[in-house]
Amino acid sequence: MNIRPCVIGLGYVGLPVLLNLSKKFQTFGFDVNKKRILDLKKNIDSTKEYRQNDLKILKSARLTYNLNDIKKSNFYIICVPTPVNIKKKPDLNPLISACKMVAKVLNKGDIVIFESTVYPGTTQGICVPVIERISGFKYGKNDFFVCYSPERVNPGDNKHTLKKIDKIIAIPNSSNVNKVKKVYKNLSKKLIISNNLEETETSKVIENIQRDINIALMNEIYIFCDKLKINFENVHKLASTKWNFTNYSPGLVGGHCLPVDPYYFSHIAEQNKIQTRVTLAGRSINEYMRKFLIKKIKNFLKDKKINYKKDIIIFAGLTYKKNVSDMRNSQSFKIFDYFRKFNRNTHGLDPFLEKNLKEKIINYKDSKKLEASKCIILLVEHKKLNFLSKKSNLKKKLYNVFKINQGKTYQ
CATH class of the missing domain: 3.40.50.720 (NAD(P)-binding Rossmann-like Domain)
Structure with a gap:
């Protein structure tokens, strides 16, 4: 042949x-x-x-x-x-x-x-x-x-x-x-x-379900620590000293696989009258993270006396994960879009999307708009955005939603 x-x-x-x-x-x-x-x-x-x-x-x-x-x-x-x-x-x-x-x-x-x-x-x-x-x-x-x-x-x-x-x-x-x-x-x-076709099909969906659930566990612990004012980073470092601790971090879960595959698995389980108790547990936590972070950002801005309905605020990193242009199921962009509805002075910043969404984001090298902003909220840590934490005039405005010790960066 x-x-x-x-x-x-x-x-x-x-x-x-x-x-x-x-x-x-x-x-x-x-x-x-x-x-x-x-x-x-x-x-x-x-x-x-x-x-x-x-x-x-x-x-x-x-x-x-x-x-x-x-x-x-x-x-x-x-x-x-x-x-x-x-x-x-x-x-x-x-x-x-x-x-x-x-x-x-x-x-x-x-x-x-x-x-x-x-x-x-x-x-x-x-x-x-x-x-x-x-x-x-x-x-x-x-x-x-x-x-x-x-x-x-x-x-x-x-x-x-x-x-x-x-x-x-x-x-x-x-x-x-x-x-x-x-x-x-x-x-x-x-x-x-x-x-065997079915065995191979099943193996694929559980690869991503396992990861989704592990990230959800970290997200739940992160939420717990945040509410009790416990430093999550320190907790994570201490726990990771045990030899069999698996190193997962909290974060916004997007893309095409993790937010999708659990529903495929649960669908066929439901069709066969099989109740899945764990498969979608990760989905509920990971989908809730967007609402949790919106509230967290609002509280932070209120504490800093920044008006999210009026002041210039920049949301940095809008793709579903760092260093890619993929926007599928991007929770970061949904957070940015939520705040943008309240305020025309809310801007997006992402080096991977300038040609895709010109009307919604600024050039990531636009120093004038960066300096004019009251706050820069970092959602996705692209390598090209590392300059935000290196320039002193921008570092003091930077708020990384997944870092606990914000006092070190936002004064």
Whole structure:
């Protein structure tokens, strides 16, 4: 089999897959977002994960938003988002849409691999029937094959890039193992092979549920310490001297994985009449943190005699975590947006978003507005914002919401 890969969805997950495979195969990259394709053809990555030089390996002719262009592919890797809707239920529409598109160009014997996060049973219970209905092929007769390899992309993390991490992949049909390994050995440091789709789907969601719950525990302890006026930083340092203490910190939990995966797991549990008592416990605490910090900021400003409805206040760091441009489920931006509704003098400051949200944020090097502000509230500690704590005239205005000893910085 002459393998001709095609990556469907070129966001945070799909783009690194495409870049790595393009070094070994004539790989197509497909996305329904026309602007995304046109940007990539110009070697521009709007997510700011890759520089122009990194994208030169991509051949313009293989980047497309036209389904007809990928008809000759025979190895499809689906990397589309799987969010939740307003009711916190799984929204599989992007995934189902991708399945429909692939089904229209599918040929007998083709392989389809899913990287999108799903709840157990989705690949075989939802994706396969969609492909069968449109293509006319039968999965049970080996007309086409599916595998599942959950993405482990961590935006902004240069240490755990695709080629430096282990990757799991479920290959139900043993006859495809060598073909799949030939492709996927280019996408990881080490491949862990499974033959079970549901086990592999489950492993993905619990990776992120575990982290969500651990952060929630620290957030709850942080809230406890704050209310009792106990120094959380000192408590954390003391506790971490024990050999088996796991080092998690409190914070705002955003992005695409942690705020989403627990709801996928609880959804399938509910469908099977299984009561989950712990899975969503982390969600309630982590979602409450935004309200807690809004109240904390209000109290701080009141103590400093700063009027959040009138005075110039700058909120620094608006993406969902440090050193990335990703705005998905950003709690920091929601905090900024809350205060901005009361006051036109409330400004945002984020080096990663100047081109994305010009009307809402100032240039992070705008010294005049920084000096004119009464307070700079630090929500996300981007490296590019380190200057705020180094310049004495700005340091005295700085308030880091997750630091307890504010007297050392805000006088």
